[in-house]
Amino acid sequence: MTAYTATSLKAELNERGWRLTPQRETILTIFQNLPKGNHLSAEDLYNLLSEEGHHISLSTIYRTLKLMARMGILRELELAEGHKHYEINQPAPYHHHHLICVRCNKTIEFKNDGILKTGSRTAQKEGYHLLDCQLIIHAICPTCQRSLLPI
Amino acid sequence: MTAYTATSLKAELNERGWRLTPQRETILTIFQNLPKGNHLSAEDLYNLLSEEGHHISLSTIYRTLKLMARMGILRELELAEGHKHYEINQPAPYHHHHLICVRCNKTIEFKNDGILKTGSRTAQKEGYHLLDCQLIIHAICPTCQRSLLPI
């Protein structure tokens, strides 16, 4: 959960015998510059890259998202839309959680410092190396409560 | 997040114009009697039912799991195995969270009263009707840290 640069990413990859590629660097940059509150799916990322003139294959995108999530660079969000979303994983003052309406998928972000502390403490106590810690609240938003539509 | 009986489930279903079926009642019973710490996927549930002589189609199982999750009876867990798992949703003394190894999927349950309080307060503040509240910690377990296998 530290801020990555192309250089530090390369160092961490090489340390494990892996390589920094233009594709990986481009994808990291995209997430670093993503406005707060945005989350990208694999396809979102693919389209965003295309708009910017970068062609990176969907396979590489899926592989890179998974890689970066497992390195702790990105967090993988299950926002109840049937596919995963990703955002940059940031420490304390930016770290946040998600309140999700299970009917319309409207999502609200909120902060709570205690939760990350609880997560860190729990992981440490069990000898786990922490990657990400997210509180997910499944709920029904005011609009959907008023609507008469079933489930 | 209250304890359901067949009767109270029927009441809540009928109130919305829905019906209590033998399939739904059977599935509720399965989850109520599931030993602590167990989570079932759709296919797990299908097999468990088959062993007990109940034939309930996979379609119905998927529909029922989704229905009960959206009613707040079950909680839907994303345990990083590529498919969802479900468990009964219980209030305070039984309410718990999950610490998951993203490499081997080993999962540890832990309790923390403050988190459910935070979740309830946050949902209420935004006017959301709370269904479930779960802290997910993605991490790497001691065994996987020692293994040299990539990601």
Next chain:
DNA sequence: AGCTTTATTGAGAAGGATACACAATAACTC
């Protein structure tokens, strides 16, 4: 208890997100 309405089921097919296979490429090490 019987009748009517319509939510629900079961079987199979379809959909969609993600992973895989493998030859071509290119990042790293020396």
Next chain:
DNA sequence: GAGTTATTGTGTATCCTTCTCAATAAAGCT
């Protein structure tokens, strides 16, 4: 700069979940 091998791109495969639709059976009313 050359050799090694991780990574990419393309197409294909896999698997979880949802959809379709005719048959069934709960619920509500007499």
